[in-house]
Structures are given as structure tokens and as C-alpha cells.
Amino acid sequence: MKWVVTILLEYEWRAGAFKLGTEREIMRTNPEANVASSPAKSAVLKDNQFRIDAVPAGSGLLVGDAAVFNVAGSFCATQAKCTHRGGPLNEGTLDGSTVTCPWHGSQFNVCSGAVLRGPATEPVKTYRVIVEGEIGRVEKEN
Numbered sequence: 001m002k003w004v005v006t007i008l009l010e011y012e013w014r015a016g017a018f019k020l021g022t023e024r025e026i027m028r029t030n031p032e033a034n035v036a037s038s039p040a041k042s043a044v045l046k047d048n049q050f051r052i053d054a055v056p057a058g059s060g061l062l063v064g065d066a067a068v069f070n071v072a073g074s075f076c077a078t079q080a081k082c083t084h085r086g087g088p089l090n091e092g093t094l095d096g097s098t099v100t101c102p103w104h105g106s107q108f109n110v111c112s113g114a115v116l117r118g119p120a121t122e123p124v125k126t127y128r129v130i131v132e133g134e135i136g137r138v139e140k141e142n
């Protein structure tokens, strides 16, 4: 019978001396290696996810092809492109729940999608936003 043994070795290079050590030793000598205690910060975000602290109240963020807005602590999401000529709504000015398109000034309610002022005449699509801990997620299937 053949035995295959896999040994994972961590090492540090200190003053020219090669040192082998266990994971605990590495973490004790290098506190930054302790990423396991904060999984949200080390997690790789998917295209539809965002860190909620990246969207302060009164601002917007492009998340995939959606624009996420922080309306007084609640998150609303719309399609990112304005229905007039495709302006980037995530770059628009947010006042309450109203975003103003930076290109020609159309206004939309970011929670309902309704047009509040032209030249746009078509509402924007809206999406549900789910927040779990420090991570938000745009749900396109309703």
C-alpha cells in the first residue's frame, strides 16, 4: 500500500534565515495573517455584490449593470443606464430618493423607478437589494 502524505508548510524569511513554522506561529508573529477572523473583508465579491460601507448615505455605486443608492440607510437599485440616452445614473446626484441623471437632468425615484422629470419618459427598472452583514446583493429576479 502506498501512502501519500501532503504537508503544507508556511515559512517566513527573516534576516536571511529560512524558518519553517505552523500556521499558528505565523499568525502569532504576523497579525495581518489573521484574515480568518474577518471573512467579510477577505471575501471576493460577486458581480452583483457590494460592501455597504462603499455606498454612504446619499450616494450611488455601480454594481454590475445596476446602480445602488443609499437612501437614508436603506438601499435601492435601478438599472444603471438612464432610459433617455443611457447616462450613468450611479454618477447622478441623489437627493432623498431622487436621482438626477448627469447627462440631461432627467430625474427618477430610485426606489420605484418612476420618472419625476424629463426628458426621459420611460421609468427605470428597479431591483431588490438584500443586505447580509457588511455585504449587499442586487437581486434581479423578482
Ligand code: FES
Pocket: 082, 083, 084, 085, 086, 087, 101, 102, 103, 104, 105, 106, 118, 119, 120
Ligand atoms: S441620458 Fe439621462 S437625461 Fe439624457
